Amino acid sequence: MDASSQAFEIRLKTNAQEIEALLDVLLSDDMREDEIARPETLRAAMHYAVLNGGKRLRPFLVVESVLLLGGDKQAALRVGAALECVHCYSLVHDDLPAMDDDKLRRGKPTAHIAFDEATAILAGDSLLTYAFDIIADDETRLPEQSKLALILALARAAGLGGMAGGQALDLAAEKDVPNEQGIVTLQAMKTGALIRFACEAGAIIAGASAGDRKRLRAFGEKIGLAFQLADDLLDVTSDAATMGKATGKDTQRGKGTLVSFHGIDWAEAELRRHVEDAKTLLAAYGDAAATLAAAAHFIAARRS
Template identity: 70%
Template sequence: MFEDRLRETAAQVQALLTELLGTDLLEGEIARPPRLMAAMRHAVLNGGKRLRPFLVMETARLLGGDAKAALRVGAALECLHCYSLVHDDLPAMDNDDLRRGQPTVHIAFDEATAILAGDSLLTLAFDIIAAPETALPAARRADLVLALARAAGPGGMAGGQMLDLEAEKQAPDEAGIVTLQAMKTGALLRFACEAGALIATDDREHHQRLQAFGALIGRAFQLADDLLDLTADAATLGKATGKDAGRNKGTLVSLKGQAWAEAELDRLIDAAIALLVPYGDSAQVLIEAARFVANRRS
């Protein structure tokens, strides 16, 4: 059921993103430069599991939230996630040539276009949530915009990328690695799960429970990623492997060992699943999603 739902969601997200990144002007826009739009489409419409939108939609579904609004919020989150990948791949950052098995945006186009494509995707993410087509009360849209800004900004993903760059010069200790990863990778996954609750209900208990679930699978996602960086090949992963080791950048896997990391991954997933117990059978897809995070191969 999980894999079917993941594929269905990915197709829905792909269709909406294709529409959002089209040539039609929105009210207030003056023009959409073709090269810029082509670079944005290259960054976004190149496959991917669409795990973050999936989590938005499934957590909203769990609590009876509006499916169309959840799809739009998920698409917004995917735009923001893809912006971060475009900028992370730049020569000044991770200097990667390959993403999802295709040339990165600065390779397919050029660095300046890649920067502008990332800027535009970041801005578009907030546009999508704030727009009236996201049929939620204004206060809920504002809550979603604020939560995404906090997850993506200096105290979240962007700050985590800064810490990641600093880690190339001085490897952090275990606590520093956990903080870095919670920000760079975990913050958007945490938002994805919290967003479904924000869409569906004003009940803070649901918000906090699903936010905690997202934080745990965010930690698990990064730990699984570090294990894949150690064990997978580039063809399977769709991007370069062994990068962290090549830059002497500390990870929990390098610090604590593969066996510890695999055991910790199991512990994190068990803790995440335990948070879903109050939802009973309704949470089965999210339980399978948590296990997928730990067991994925790309």
């Protein structure tokens, strides 16, 4: 690993530690104003689902996008924590028997195995709701208009026309394999939408121009494509011990992916193209965007 890659890894790990410390507080047994009680089993399941490892890439993208544009880091950390709650809710629900029926997540029993299905469903429901609580809370020190913009953008990224809709398309793909454009649409929704939000949120938090918001959004879309393509490659080339979850599932279920359509060599070349396109979008910021450019490379080269 060269010096720049090592510096990036340290920065990613440091940010993950900050996000996890904040999430640990947010998911403690300390009640917030107007809460009546925090049922312990449900709270423990939420804590387990969120604080069970992971790179915290999405919150990292929020923070680094904010720092690039001169915004407030503490507000970015709170929005990043909210985004991580949405992401982890989606993992809890995706792992359920009615969805992907997975037993492992990040090398540990999935939430419905560690607790039970009903608790896992409620934990996911609560994490999704809590995300908007975190953004709206007075402790997130942002103008009300910025909070509204974040809430709207996150709702659109997470819901019917974003991640949840993408999961519906993914389930349907097990019965009726989509064409190539259908796969691109599915992946842009299921995986790409939250990554796009992570980068666009940085511009909203920083109160940046419409041009900056559009550019960061486009960067997020590109690295979202790269993330899913890397994931599909890992599903073919990696193993469960490395990934911390089952691999080869798409092939077993007959799902079409861009890798299955075009092969590994094409996918690796396309992955490199997405990274270069993402870096081109950052060129206007010069060296200040070096960390985000490194994030694009990290996404393409990850092994888990």
